[in-house]
Amino acid sequence: QVQLVESGGGLVQAGGSLKLSCAASGRASCNFYAVGWFRQAPGKERDFVAGIAGIGGGTVYADSVKGRFTISRERLKNTAYLEMNSLKAEDTAVYYCAATKGTTVRRDTSYYSYWGLGTQVTVSS
Numbered sequence: 001q002v003q004l005v006e007s008g009g010g011l012v013q014a015g016g017s018l019k020l021s022c023a024a025s026g027r028a029s030c031n032f033y034a035v036g037w038f039r040q041a042p043g044k045e046r047d048f049v050a051g052i053a054g055i056g057g058g059t060v061y062a063d064s065v066k067g068r069f070t071i072s073r074e075r076l077k078n079t080a081y082l083e084m085n086s087l088k089a090e091d092t093a094v095y096y097c098a099a100t101k102g103t104t105v106r107r108d109t110s111y112y113s114y115w116g117l118g119t120q121v122t123v124s125s
Helices: 028-032
Strands: 003-007 010-013 018-025 034-040 047-052 059-061 069-074 079-084 093-100 119-124
Touching: 003 093, 018 034, 018 093, 018 119, 034 069, 034 079, 047 069, 047 079, 059 069, 079 093
Parallel strands: 010 119
Antiparallel strands: 003 018, 018 079, 034 047, 034 093, 047 059, 069 079, 093 119
């Protein structure tokens, strides 16, 4: 089993920045799992934001965040990050990190086996 815990959410003004963290525990080998960040606004579906491959470090972004958000990971700390810049009101949502034993990145929620409980990001306009 893998446990994921997100942190770093909060309230920020439009144009500001936040950096989310996703700390994994339970299995050392999850360093090579694919990791995805998703978000869910009230009344909406959970949408893919960004992902990083388990091997090779390739990244994928949703068009809505490309150029503003950066996903990364620090294997020694078993932690993934989502750095968010130039935040907009429409970025407001609960942000979830997810991981799976697969090495590639996919955008569908069903691909990921492990999920955190989420962290709230609120961007005021």
